[in-house]
Amino acid sequence: MTTAKKAATRRKTTAPKPDPAPCGTCKGTGEVSRTVRVGRKQRLVGQQTGVCLACLGSGEAPTD
Numbered sequence: 001m002t003t004a005k006k007a008a009t010r011r012k013t014t015a016p017k018p019d020p021a022p023c024g025t026c027k028g029t030g031e032v033s034r035t036v037r038v039g040r041k042q043r044l045v046g047q048q049t050g051v052c053l054a055c056l057g058s059g060e061a062p063t064d
Contacts, residue, residue, distance in 0.1 A: 020060040020061060021060070021061040022059060022060065022061060023052060023054055023055040023058075023059055023060060023061050023062075024054070024061065025052055025053075025054040025055070026052035026054070026055065026059065028059040028060075029052075029059060030051065030052055030055065030057040030058060030059040031049045031050065031051065031052060031057070032049065032050060032051075032052050032053075033047045033048070033049050033050075034047065034048055034049075034050060035047055035048075036048050
């Protein structure tokens with residue numbers, strides 16, 4: 001009884017995925033600053049940070 005040997009299959013290596021581009025709105029930080037206005041005359045009090053709505057806080061540019 002002779003058994004035929006199967007040829008060895010080679011595994012293909014995939015190239016690493018490129019790093020995603022940083023978001024243009026928040027410049028990759030995931031947060032944006034907004035001025036806070038108070039009172040009837042809407043005077044400026046300071047700044048407050050919040051989540052970037054373009055990338056939803058991930059810091060990566062949206063693919064759309």
